[in-house]
Amino acid sequence: MWPCFGIHALLVVTVTLSPVTAAVWSGNDVTGEDAYPPLWDLAVEKLQDFPVKDGKIVINAWSYQERLGVYKSLLNASAKYFGAFGPQNSGNILWGLPLQHGWQFRTGRLADPSGVTSCGYENGEYLCQSVRSWWSCMNYYLAIIPFLGAVEEQKDDFCYSVKDCWSRMPKLMDDWKDFILNKSTWDKRSMRAFYRRVQLPATYFIFFSFSLKYLSGPEATFGDDWANGVDFIAATHFRTDLPTTNNFQAFLPPRMLVEQDVIPFISDFSPQQNKVLVSLRALHKANKSTGMSLTYKCMYEFFT
Known part of the structure; x- marks a missing residue:
């Protein structure tokens, strides 16, 4: 059991020692603007606030602001179930999803990496999310599976209606439905099981590999390492609430990696950010050398 215990301990130490956000959370202040994803205040509050066309709710899944909505x-719909976990819904385990999405937006990872369009760039379509972005594609199913989605390009790669999503991945849709609608699932043990059931990154890394060609070598490697790392985060029951996720994300790359970047010697990254990149790389290599058995071993240990 020691490998999984060590991974969990590393994650706990990382968020505990974060100098960036420790002061904010020491007073349980969850109202600061920096605590939330960019443009959070502009996102719609509930599903009914999205535009309606021909009697149907329409969501542009390739708009950062609408996907944030x-x-x-x-989060708002599930808030009543997390009142005991922290003030102002801060203990909601679903915070990890929009916070990750906000980090991707802030660091330019949702923009068109091919440079063919202005999608996602400040001097172009700033709120646009590119279907050429590996990060945006991976994030798609974490955002849109419970809702309706719409795409412009490469329609065969995405489900874009409730019926379509259910036909492509019925188990995942059933899991989301059970998690959101069944009140009996809102306890700590069931939440841990949910972490395990709905993990997507490793599964969809190959499915969306077409978009990796637009990334630099270091960024593509980091994406691969990050997808592997997310599986471990789920397997070790890492808390994905508002304060914990914010603390952890302080150590993630503040920009896209370029060809000239060599870890752990990236000069405009902090020592901690360089160390996290090294750790994710080592963890992925170790997992691959064991035929990915480390992930399954951790899942077995933490969910049985």
Whole structure:
């Protein structure tokens, strides 16, 4: 059991020692603007606030602000079940989804990496999310599975209606439905099981590999390492509430990696950010050398 215990301990130490956000959370202040994803205040509050066309709710899944609204409505709908976990819904485990999405937006990872369009760039379509972005594609199913979605390009790669999503991945849709609608699932043990059931990154890394060609070598490697790391985060029951996720994300790369970047010697990254990149790389290599058995071993240990 020691490998999984060590991974869990590393994550706990990382968020505990974060000098960036420790002061904010020491007073349980969850109202600061920096605590939330960019443009959080502008996102819609509930599903019914999205535009309606021909009697149907329409969500542009390739708009950062509208995809953020999907997350916000999900958090608001589930808030009543997390009152005992922290003030102002801060203990909601679903915070990890919009906070990750906000980090991707802030660091330019949702923009068109090919440079063919102005999608996602400040001097172009700033709120646009590119279907060429590996990060945006991976994030798609974490945001849109419980809701309706719409795409412009590469329609075969995405489900874009409730019926379509259910036909492509019925188990995942059933899991989301059970988690959101069944009140009996809102306890700590069931939440841990939910972490395990709905993990997507490792599964969809290959499915969305077409978009990796637009990334630099270091960024593509980091994406691969991050997808592997997310599986471990789920397996070790890492808390994805508002304060914990914010603390952890302080150590993630503040920008896209370029060809000239060599870890752990990236000069405009903090020592901690360089160390996290090294750790994710080592963890992925170790997992691959064991035929990915470390992930399954951790899942077995933490969910049995």
